[in-house]
Amino acid sequence: MAARYEEIASDLRERIMSGQYPPGSALPLMRDMVEEYGVSDITVRKAYGMLSREGLIESRGRAGTYVREHPDRVRLTVRNRQIERDHLGYYSGPETQHWRPLPHAGGELTKVVTAPVPTDIADLLGVETGTELTTRRRIIGDPDVETDRQLADSWIAPWVMQELPELAGHTGLGGTYDRVEEWEGKPLKWREEISARNPSPEEADDLRMPRTGVPLLRALRVSYFPARGQKGERVVEIQDIRMSAALYAVGYPLPRGTSAQWPVEPATGDYYQAPDAPEA
Incomplete structure (x- = not known):
């Protein structure tokens, strides 16, 4: 059986989704909610906390609690994940062609650091978790729209840094991808893995997004060359x-x-029945 605060949260969630409380509107005052539901203010606070963690509402201090602009109510910008190229070099998708590097807090457009690689990226690079690798960190976004931005950390494979140590500094026109392709004499290939997680406080601040209630959309882009004379690939870089x-x-x-x-074979099994063993 659901706790009382969960029932209240469910009722408020339905009101928000139905448009009774539209995006940007204020929820009733705490004392009014206590009276309406016949519960303590602690119970209402728990219900509000649940909806806040879901990203539906936000507290504005003494101004009250408001319905947040939310993906269910706002049309998202669809990022088409494909590699394009113009006179500046490669970029990922037509929606971001006009985006440019934005300064970090210290004023740098690119931070080049040596840092321990996290587990998921280490696995893709074929190195031990925590290995110290060269990382190029950037904030990229629309110079005219404060919230249109992304973080991009480029983790460079150790074998690439041995061959091209200049990647630890200014990479020149076209950037890292052009330098690697010039060195190899063949085109890179790319693939991506999409996931989501909660942002760190630093990530939320850099992206101008709430610290709670809204997840990060994360793409791990793998840049690679097909392995020479064998199956597999030689990973050049992982961009987080x-x-x-x-x-x-x-x-x-x-x-x-x-x-x-196409043309396909006619289906021979009923999708809603227990699966049968495939025919030999």
Whole structure:
């Protein structure tokens, strides 16, 4: 059986989603909610806390509690994940062609640091977790729109830094990808893994997003060359891209796999019945 504060949160959630409390509107005062539901102010605070963690509402101190602009109510910008190129070099998708590096708190456009690599990126690079690697960190965004920005940390594979130590400094026109392709004499390939997690306080501040209630949309972009003379790949770099999930969605085509090539074979099983063993 649900706790009373969960029931109140469910009722308020339904009112928000139905538009009774539209984005930007104030919720009733705490004393009015206590009277309406016949509960203590502690119970109402728990219900508000639950909705705040979900990203539906936000406290504005003495001004009260308000319904947040939310993906269910606001049209997200769909980021089409594909590699494009113009006179400045490569960029990821037509929505960001006009974006540029923005200064960090210290004024740098790119921070080049040596840092211990996190586990998921270490696995993709084939190194031990915590290995000290060269990382190029940038904030990239629309110079005219404060919230349109992303964080991009470029973790460079150790073998690349041995071959191209200049990547620890200014990379020149076209950047890292151009230098690596010039050195190898062939084009890079890319793939991405999309996930979500909560932002750190520093990430939330850099992205101009709330510290709680809104997750990060995260894309790990793997840059690689096919391995020479064998199966597999040589990973060049992992770019850890983070943006506010309240502002952006990811869009991409769904190609037909080998088993779904047209014309297709007629279906022989009932989707709603217990699965049968595939025919030999």
